[in-house]
Amino acid sequence: MFAKLKTLQLVLFSSFAILDKYLFIHLCAMVSVKVHKIQNDILLGDLISDKAKSKIExxxxxxxxxxxxxxxxxxxxxxxxxxxxxxxxxxNKLTEDHQLSINNYMEQISLF
Incomplete structure (x- = not known):
């Protein structure tokens, strides 16, 4: 009985170890995806920022x-x-000159 419990305990620990390893890998993958998403958002933000700077310029x-x-x-x-x-x-100067010329002409006519 004791041996069966030990075996069951080992199976459970190894199952938890496998499960822990799987969860750890899954967690690492999730973190990696989040990091890549954040990096992409930053790159996209930089791209948008560069476009905005270009438009402002x-x-x-x-x-x-x-x-x-x-x-x-x-x-x-x-x-x-x-x-x-x-x-x-x-x-104005031409008009004055023209008026003077008309006046001179009238004076000459009146002299005759």
């Missing part, structure tokens, strides 16, 4: 271009206003 470049274009348009507008002012002065 692209937006910043477009903003710089926009402000450069806006500044250039402002300069062109100022040049255009100056040209219009110069044209207006020239037209």
């Amino acid at each position: 692209n937006i910043n470049n477009k903003n710089k271009q926009y402000f450069q274009i806006k500044s250039r348009i402002k300069q062109i507008n100022l040049q255009f206003v100056k040209l219009l002012q110069d044209l207006s002065k020239s037209m």
Whole structure:
């Protein structure tokens, strides 16, 4: 009887050892899967972060271009206003000259 209990005890211990080994392997596999998932999430996060950085950089470049274009348009507008002012002065001068010439002509006619 005692020998049967010893044998049963050995069978149970070896069964638990096998079961423990199986559970340990299973646990290691689960941990490994979790570690790989976390690594993949980190890599995906880095990839998304890199894409986001790239898009932000692209937006910043477009903003710089926009402000450069806006500044250039402002300069062109100022040049255009100056040209219009110069044209207006020239037209006024021509009108004055034309009026003087008409007045001179009228004076000459009146002398006859």
